[in-house]
Amino acid sequence: MDSYIDIKVRVWRQAGPKAQGHFETYELKHVFQGASFLEMIDILNEQLVAEHKDPVTYDHDCREGICGMCSMYVNGHPHGPDSAITTCQLHMRKFKDGETITVEPWRSRAFPVIKDLMVDRQAYDKIMQAGGFVSVNTGGVPDANAIPIPKPVADEAMDAASCIGCGACAAACKNGSAMLFVAAKVSQLALLPQGKIEAAARAKAMVAKMDELGFGNCTNTGACAAECPKSVSLANIARLNREFLCAKFQD
Amino acid sequence: MAKKKEDILETAAKVAKKVAVKAAEAALDVAEAVLDKAAEVTEQVQAAAEEAYKEATTPVITPEMAKIPAGPLELKWTNYKNHQKLVNPANKRRLDIIVVGTGLAGASAAASLAEMGFNVLNFCIQDSPRRAHSIAAQGGINAAKNYQNDGDSVYRLYYDTIKGGDYRAREANVYRLAEVSNNIIDQCVAQGVPFAREYGGLLDNRSFGGAQVSRTFYAKGQTGQQLLLGAYSALSRQIGKGKVKMYTRYEMLDIVLIKDENGEQRARGIIARNLVTGRIERFFAHAVVVGSGGYGNTFFLSTNAMASNGSAAMQMYRHGALFANPCYAQIHPTCIPKHGDFQSKLTLMSESLRNDGRIWVPKKLEDAKRLQAGEIKGRDIPEEDRDYYLERRYPAFGNLVPRDVASRAAKERCDKGYGVNNTGLAVFLDFSEAIQRLGKDVVAQKYGNLFQMYEKIVDENPYENPMMIFPAIHYTMGGIWVDYELQTSVKGLFCIGEANFSDHGANRLGASALMQGLADGYFVLPYTIQNYLSDQIGVPRMSTDLPEFAAAEKAVQDKIDRLMAIQGKRSVDSIHKELGLIMWDFVGMGRTAEGLKEGIKKIDAIKKEFWTNVYIPGEANALNNELEKALRLADFIEIGRLMAVDALHREESCGGHFREEYQTPEGEALRQDDKFSYVGCWKYMGEDKEPQLIKEPLDYEFTERKTRNYKN
Structure with missing residues (x-):
């Protein structure tokens, strides 16, 4: 009580x-x-x-x-x-x-x-501006049911998309890395057919921006996922690495 | 004999005299009664004449003034688009648009306008556009896709919305909303919004209140978040391209109007305060779009975010934009009950829970008393002693009646003493039957995050014991009056999303706020604003050194200085909490003429207290949260009064506005269509002056108005 x-x-x-x-x-x-x-x-x-x-x-x-x-x-x-x-x-x-x-x-x-306890998190917005989107304009898009998406894929994308951009992952990381944040968005959009088309370019652009803004490297400690208020999974970081490496090989 | 004759004559004379006196007296009585009656009639005639005079002199907004397109209902929007004026790409680059707010309406508008080629300046008070309060919407978004093959259509979504709003919304606007609802779903899917899907890979739907079809699209219990992040990603793309200049941690404090060559006032910019530095800055644009959300926080305790406020609306109002239907506030039936004086906000439990949860209170008063004393729990009460009052009163819609109906029914039971927690102000929302029917896993999959949220706050497991819920202020249907083009009564000033009044009438259906916000921002405003801007292409960018900008900035600075100088004894929050209690008690769920008059007096007293006794620490020209809150509270006090004035004038019950004097014998809302079938618009007449009423009659041309019936 x-x-x-x-x-x-x-x-x-x-x-x-x-x-x-x-x-x-x-x-x-x-x-x-x-x-x-x-x-x-x-x-x-x-x-x-x-x-x-x-x-x-x-x-x-x-x-x-x-x-x-x-x-x-x-x-x-x-x-x-x-x-x-x-x-x-x-x-x-x-x-x-x-x-x-x-x-x-x-x-x-x-x-x-x-x-005091207020910090500037505009760096996360800047990473999003570098590539955290699907390049479609308003209007002229196909019917919502035109492309079926397997339920497990949609659910996995949803789990990644549940990130609230609070910054706890970077704050928890001993390296100050934003990998979980970036991975969540890259994963969500790479999983869905709508986002796949730009997946490679997106992964590269967002990682480059993250590095540019002074976030540290990922050393797979896992503190980010442990502290994430939305339980965004480390598996997303693995997917980001895969997307990023594939993109680099394509270059 | 002669003597006898004399005697008789004398007696006869006496009798005659008596009779005559009596007759005269009676005649006098009759005459008096006639005079009284005459006076009464005269009074009535006078009152009627006064009423008629008021009626005749009350300004009226005609459909032409509201720019409702001609033609059949289903062709109005198409006709409008076919004939509206457009701005060519080269000219779009020359035009600047300010968008205030980054919620569903603001972000989608800013992104869409920038994609079209306009230069956009976008403002938000949070540290990132992704934080706007649309993010907290849980349940879903409606659309007339009819993917479930359950008989849905654009017309049916239109009809449910207009009926749900208790026939107090514009037919043309609501039809357009239903029409574009399908485009929204397509757009969001294209952006990568991960809506819930069936195993076959197609989109899933659920049901919401006030509808008999499943038309609500959802993304777990986080639909608002996913839709907002979709709009935010589109906005981010435009910020990255340099087409949107984003100003975070900026709060608009005034609108700047400048006269054109014909002497007509037009919105040409804003004054905003940089919340980090405290600096007051000026911004020019060819048009200003405000999507600043609702004013539910007038009540202090609401489901709104802490910073949600009605100040932008009041700034527009003070510049001549009409405030429409301020008394229409939605009280959401399923919120976690209040539990202490320290409480800062109320938490909503999504309406989607009413798909599977059953609402009840005990049948027996003694059971309720034992629940209130904490001697027993909900699960201890046997099935036959439970009163599923919504299923009992409204068999056709059951637990899925619209929000206003569900809220009032909960209040009715609690007023009668059947409340189930220590304050007596709670009812049960029970999932035991759903868990038996579907299994705990399925229930957890559907509502898991909501159950977790409940458990964290209340410290009780909702899988084992029914949830406790109670109504709370959630949304405001009233807002700034806009015409069909979403333009306010000030030229060049547009208002979108919850901040305007347009589509929900007197009550909003669940999952329709997201629909309206995105409809306005993606598919309506980007069209209609061009009809205004097409003749502005020759207007050059103006300097913010113009005297109009300087004067507006000075007025803002003076107001801040005045607030900082009070140095009284009370914190901003303590006064705001007091206002909230007055609002809940006198302008809340059950309103009366007497209570509203009393409420207005009390709000006036609060205003005096605030302006003489508030204490704001710190400096004005630095980061100062208390000053931000004080500026917002100053406006909440005015909005609270306006809500009460509007509620007092509207002598009927409709949707979220319930006047206890106007109800059916069964306790349902009683509309007075002959007298109040209009939008009540209020015009600002000056500080401490009564506002003027302006009416926009709602003539239902296409839909027959009925008493809302959710029983059969």
Whole structure:
């Protein structure tokens, strides 16, 4: 049963991209365990505002685990200690009375801190702009049922497509690699007949952009998939490697 | 004898006098009654005259003004496209279009316009266009493909939509929506959207509320996400090509209007705040398209994302765009019930769950009491003691009645004391029968991610114990008035998606929001905007140093300065929560004239409190979340009032708007077609002035209006 706990929150505070950051510890009393983690941060911020202090800046929006906006490293894990969820779906029942909870922003070269827990993830958008699409314009496309797609293939594409672009994979990776993110999109589109046509060009363009933006290399550690809130599978990285190598051989 | 005669005469005189007095008295009474009656009649006549005067002087929007094309219903859109003006490729390159918002409507419009050759400036408040709240739509998207061979057609989708909206939408718009629905599915599949498929490789469908066919396409419980990512990938392609300039973490704070050579105001740009630096910037375009979503967050607790807001709509409204039907808000029946004061939002459980889940409360009050006290659980109540009230009241549609009907039915049971959780504000959504019929694996495959979401939030396993749900604010059918071309009453200012009022009438059917957002963005606006832009090709790009831009920026800066200077005692959220409670209590699911009047008073008091006692920490010219929230709340307060004013004026019940005074003996919504068959449009008359009502009559030319019947 949910009850009330007293906690300490050790939060990364950083005034701006170039400012020196530091941890600040705040005490919170009587926090209901049914509250979500972000609601706990809201309570902390209300407390800070009441004391005329600067509230903690953090990204959040849908609060139902799908927009990919929230991005906190909680007790050493992206999106916290629970599995297959985002920070907004983490609840205070995962923490004990008297616990000190450490909250940090994503830490990755390609995701510079903007303020406190808010980081700049435009690098992911840029990778998408390099090739994360099927080149069709609006209108003039065939009937949706014109090309049947085997259900297992469609399901596999859907699993890859469930990526929310939150950046946890790159943040979890010791090399700061974006391979899982790139692999998810390359796989989704390479699996489907609509995306196959451009598969080779896409894999090359997205990998090249990823390298250019300062993401690290993949060394198959698997931290990305373990921490992914949507359980995107490592098999996608294998498929990306295959697509990429085939594309290179074709050159 | 003579004496006797005198006596008799005297007595007779007395009697006569008495009779005369009585008669006179009676005559007086009658006269008074007549006078009273006359006064009453005079009053009635006066009131009727006043009403007639009001009626006669209320401005009316004619079909011509709304640019509804002539001709039969099924040919209107074709006729329009055949005769509209177009812009040639060389001229498209010379024209800039601002698109505000990157949801389904905004992203699809920005991508499509750029593909056609226009230069697009696209704005969003999140860190990436992929985060817009369309992403959270779970269940699906409707289309009239009839792939299931179950009798679906464009007409039937049109009819279900217009009926579902309780006959308060425009016939021509809804028909067009149904017509282009099929193109949307084709487009999304071509983009690589991984819709669910059958084993034969063809697309699968499910059923949604308010329909007797299966026409809903879906991608697990993440349809909104997949459709938005499809639009986002199309948008990304255009950003990569340089045809769209993307501005993330920017919030529009005003529209800039500039007079043309004929003295007519036209939208020519926006003022936006860079949310990272706090800098206020100016942007020019030949036309402005706003797809900024709905205003459900007026209620503080809703299923909307935290940053969803109605400020863009209010900026348009204050510049003369009409706000249509603000009182039409949708209360979604299947949300996770509220559980504490700290709560920041309500989580929706997809309507698709009603395909297999059965909604019930106990038949016996004592069972409900024990559930409320936590002594028993739902599974402890035997089958014969369960009241499947939707199946009981609406045998034909059962658990798949439209959202407004399902929400009100839940409220009715809970009001009578049959609620099933500690607050008494919840009903059960039970899958035990589906698990028995289909097996746990099939149920998990269909709804697994939703069940997981429920379990994470509530800490209870929905496979073992029925889910608990309760209605919550989810969507707003009302919005900025647009004509058939999706243009607002301000020239050059267009409004698309949930932000406009156009297609859902008084209630939106499930899986129709995605359909409308993408219809507007992919297939309607890119056509209709050309009809406007075709005579703008000679207009050169204007400098943002023009006085109109400077004045708009100054007004925005003044407003921010005023807010920052208050330095009161209350946080933005604390005031917003108070507004939300007032909205829920007085402008919520069951409205009354008395309650609405009371609500308006309370909203006025909140406005005063906000403008004198809010506290915003930090600096205006830096990243400042509290300032962002305050700017949005200032507008939510105005929208809340407008909703109440509209709800008070609309003396009928229709769709999501339920006035308790107007219901049938069975508790169903009672429309007043003779009086309220119109779009209620409100015109801004100035700060703290009552808005003016303008009517767009809804004459149903092609469809017979009936009382909605989901019983048989």
